[in-house]
Amino acid sequence: MTIRVVEWSTGYLGRMAVEGIDARPELELVGVFVSDPAKVGRDAGRLAGMGRDLGVAATDDAAALLALDPDVVVYTAETETRFMEAIEDFQRFLRAGVDVVASGPVLLQFPHGTIPEEMIAALDAAGREGGATLHVNGIDPGFANDVLPLVMTSLSRRIDHIRVGEIADYSVYHQGETMRRLFGFGQPMDTLPPLLRPGMLAAGWGSVVRQLAAALDVTLDEPLVERHERLPAVRDLSLLACEVPEGTQAALRFEVVGQVDGEDRIVLEHVTRTADDQAPDWPRPDHGDGCYRVEISGEPAMRIEFGHHAEHGDHNESGMRVTAMRLVNSVEAVVAAAPGLVYAKDLPMITGRGLMSR
Template sequence: MTIRVVEWSTGFLGRMAVDAIDARPELELVGVFVSDPAKVGQDAGRLAGMDRDLGVAATDDRDALLALQPDAIVYTAETETRFMDGIEDFTQFLRAGINVVASGPVLLQFPHGIIPDEMITSLADAGREGGASLHVNGIDPGFANDVLPLALTSLSRNIDLIRVGEIADYSVYHQGETMRRLFGFGQSMETLPPLLRPGMLAAGWGSVVRQIAAALDVTLDEPLVERHERLAAEQDLSVLAMEIPAGTQAAMRFEVVGQVDGKDRIILEHVTRTADDQAPDWPRPDRGGGCYMVEIEGSPKMHLELSYDDASGDHNVAGMLITAMRLVNAVEAVVAAEPGIVYAKDLPMITGRGLLN
């Protein structure tokens, strides 16, 4: 059965998704939404940087795209600063009977205990009303800290602690505004960045900890515990997306911790540097500039690193690609799922079927 798909946005991630949809044998790209008037009317293949036309013209006409009655929408529009807009979009799509796979808002990866129950119920009801499903995922939050660690737990005799995380070199990260405004890179060490205000880390990554706990039938203490460290630049740094003056924030490490009876049991950790020689005592990947990591203490003890690079060796571009592919490759499973909100822990195995050539 061919699944008819609309791609919603053609930013950095959306362009990758257009190409990925075209590569999947069971998917047919039937429409593309753009918010930039300059892109309206352009062929989706050209917008995606492909060397050919796909015969699908981009449009900013929402009603025209919904009138196509696609089976699914791959939603890669920015949502972290337009959370309620994203919720309204999802509600409209689900009620129209259109399945949705989305890269954000990331807390919808597993929103229980993070957003009001009535908001979760409203989305689920919209899906049941239209007979459609919503799945929010990616790589982090996403596959690297839900599917990957949960698969490893199937090898366990007993589990004492699960630690999942990202070790990243942000010197080649493309999102300077996110680095500056949210993470606080290049800003005074006297100013606490928004990401580190009480409750923000748990809001952004608590879904990871809570989904693992739910899948393992574990009840966590409340609230989740937040920890962080920051380091200043020892000299002026010029990275891809911004300048980092000496003395301003240049590295960050944080944890979101799920405890049981006051003892750490599930930890989400991020280690972020903007120069290779920073924080030598913090965790480092075994190879390359970044990785996703899973450690399980118990019987047996397990350590797994997922490294990734694109053809030019850029792990940040590769990170965007694997985010797009996790969404696109999940479309078929989400379309087949029961209506409502679908979480990674509930989906069947998703593979790259049809992509080996």
């Protein structure tokens, strides 16, 4: 069965999604939404940098795209600063009977305990009304800290503690607004960035901790515990996204912790550097310049590192690639799922079927 797909945005992630949709044998790209007037009318293949036409012209007319009767929207538009607008988009698609696979808002990966239950119920109701499904995922939050650790737990006899996390060099991360304003890189050490205000870390990554707990039938203490540590730059740094003067924030380590009876049981950790010589006592990848790490204490004890690197780029580019492909490769399973919200823990195994190179 051919699945008719609309790609929503042609930013960095959206361009990779267009390529991915074109590569999947069961998917047919029928429309592309753009918000930039300069992109309207341009062919999707050219916008995606594929060097060829796909025969699909981009448009900023949302109603016209829904009139194409797509089966699913792959939604890669920016959502962290337009949360309610994204929710409204999702409800409109779902009521129209169109499934949605989205990269954000990330807390919708498993929103219970993070946003009001009535908001979750409204999204679920929109899906049931239209007979459509919403799935939000990616790589982190996403596959690296929900699917991967849950697959590993299938090997366990006893689970004492789970730690999942990212260890990365963000010097080549290109999102200036995120790096400087949200994370606080390059900002004075006496200025607390928005990400580290009470409740913000749990809002961003608590969905990971709570989804793992729900999948393992564990009841966590509330609220989740947040911890962080910051280090200043010892010299001026020039990053891809921003400047980091000496003495301003240059490295960040944080945890979002799910406890049971006051004891750490499920921990989401991020270790972020902007130069290789920073924070020598913080965790480092066993190989390469960044990784996702899963550690499970119990019987047996298990640990795995997952790394990636682009064929023609760095780990930042490949990070976007794996995010886009996790969404695109999930489309068939989401289309087959029951209406309403569906989470990573509930989907069947998703593979790269049909993608082996010839």
